[in-house]
Amino acid sequence: MPRSQKQYKEIRKQKKQLILDSALELFAENGFHSTSMSKVAQKAGVSKGLAYNYFESKQDILDEIIKTGFDSIYSNFDLNHDGILTREEFEHFIRNSFKAIGKNRKFWKLYSAIIMQSDIAESMMEKYGDRSQIIMQMLNQFIKTMGSKDPEGDLMVISSLVKGSLLVVISAPEFFPLKQLEDKVTEACFRLITTK
Amino acid sequence: MPRSQKQYKEIRKQKKQLILDSALELFAENGFHSTSMSKVAQKAGVSKGLAYNYFESKQDILDEIIKTGFDSIYSNFDLNHDGILTREEFEHFIRNSFKAIGKNRKFWKLYSAIIMQSDIAESMMEKYGDRSQIIMQMLNQFIKTMGSKDPEGDLMVISSLVKGSLLVVISAPEFFPLKQLEDKVTEACFRLITTK
Amino acid sequence: MPRSQKQYKEIRKQKKQLILDSALELFAENGFHSTSMSKVAQKAGVSKGLAYNYFESKQDILDEIIKTGFDSIYSNFDLNHDGILTREEFEHFIRNSFKAIGKNRKFWKLYSAIIMQSDIAESMMEKYGDRSQIIMQMLNQFIKTMGSKDPEGDLMVISSLVKGSLLVVISAPEFFPLKQLEDKVTEACFRLITTK
Amino acid sequence: MPRSQKQYKEIRKQKKQLILDSALELFAENGFHSTSMSKVAQKAGVSKGLAYNYFESKQDILDEIIKTGFDSIYSNFDLNHDGILTREEFEHFIRNSFKAIGKNRKFWKLYSAIIMQSDIAESMMEKYGDRSQIIMQMLNQFIKTMGSKDPEGDLMVISSLVKGSLLVVISAPEFFPLKQLEDKVTEACFRLITTK
């Protein structure tokens, strides 16, 4: 008597997640290229063969990790999905980005390593470039609303600040405490946008 | 007629630099792991064997590239080496960092990819961590001088902003024009430090 | 109400044939080595496990396919099984060989691919060699009866012609129409045997 | 002091041939798919890595073997390359085909196994199909010249006979002696073409 369809599905789901988690940990720790499938499988406690039963390739694992992360970044953006960013939504986005890192630093470490690697970055741009641009436009609109005299310039500064701060939080948490930086950056953003 | 000792040395130096340049280009273009020694040697127009005559290993080439870059970053810092940062030196440091990227974007692309990878970052911290900390202390001192009420916090914000802006300039120069961002960031730094 | 012994047997037989048919199709299409058991099972609409319930191994499936085909070749030979070949039986054999190909070209494609591979051919020789030799002797006898002055030589030519024609019909049916070649080859056989 | 350009070329040429020979032997003996690169390298007495220094892939080795063989087949065809086949050229072609087999039976065994395997055959058709068709046209023309009343039909029979006889010589040389069959087939061809 074979297992039921449902049982199989549940098994698959759990094992797949197990492999994803192991891969994330190792990729973040040692880098994508320096992590072999053997190690991933070993950490997950499964055979190499099984890993390939769940994923088409090593790259496929990475893609899935990245996709999940990417989706989660922007789920906190433009919360009511009306295409317009309010002051609250903007602040919420910044603060939530910091919180997201607090929750899953491993992932964000991997993520930032990945987007820096040119051999991998290109394919990501193709996939997620559009979404990214829409967000920049919304931010631009928002900054104008806030009364900026140089929206484009301010947008560049703000996004640099946010990216930079997330980066340092990720890579050197001992020197850049999460909560403190969150407050300072949020405040700085508003200070920079607002016309004197 | 054999060449003089000096000539030989000069030739060696040039060949070595040739290999370093080729490696940098390829590493930046395709990533460290995706670049084979064969390609490096080929691009440099030398044999694989000769490349190993100049460098102990592939990793050794990378180390040398990184070391050179690291040194150049801080050569623009605290120009008169008195351990105290003046307003002019601070601004000079920021502006020069942008200019450095303009001059050799290939290197900085590689550099930022490298420091994100934890396996490499650690060994770098060991080597360069001290210097890095001294600089942070100097910046801290400087910010205090400028009248900041929360020097530590402001330092975090400033360094986030600078790192972030350099990063976006490196990875997306088409969206973040170098000169414009340089001006905006310099100005923003002073605005953020200065008490309202 | 449980099914009867007989019904079970019937179901088993059908499932087995289903797997054989799927395997034949895939083996012929993509080659034995390039066809995985997964694909065979999938095409048959059964699980891999079940396929192994019916066959000991992948090789076992191939063996069974080949055996079936081999048996069918010679069922059209020496129809009344008296060990002597008449003119009619001879012609019938040739014509039927062509017709067999028309009926199941997939199989014959696979079959000819298989017998060309020496690793497989050997084990087949062991199994079927005897039968094959008997047939050659009967043909030899027949050719003598027809008045050939060089029975051995003529036998070689005839069997080369028949094998070759079947082969081209199998592998390039668009250039070698079945029916036309059947007529020409039958006629040629008799012309070659008959003394001028 | 490195070896001279010439010396390297010579080494490469010899080693490459060594690998080709080993591969041919094993492919012919055990089939392409059943022969691993490890075995090929081992038989050639080199490392696996070196084999890949000389050939891009296992398939590449096969391609090279096949190409060589294919070229040699038709070098005996239409000797003066005027596009027209004389009686002597025709006979020469048939006789030489037999002789070619005598000289390198291993290759021809592999060759006939290969062209039967559908997964490999297709790519060959693409490469060599054109040449093959030109030859058939020349043969057709030749048969007409010889006074055949059904050139197309006779062409089919002749080419079946030749292919078939080569095949049996290759696969069962103990039953089909080369020289004897060569004579018989040559004679039969002319007998079949010539109108009674």
Next chain:
DNA sequence: AATGAATGAGACTTCATTCAT
């Protein structure tokens, strides 16, 4: 009888590194 998750050996391939010349 039936399922498909799981294994593990082994395939192809790459590449940093060595070394005879």
Next chain:
DNA sequence: TATGAATGAAGTCTCATTCAT
């Protein structure tokens, strides 16, 4: 100093086969 043939370990991936359910 300079070459590139040669190695071998390690990596990605496939698949026949087993087995708990």
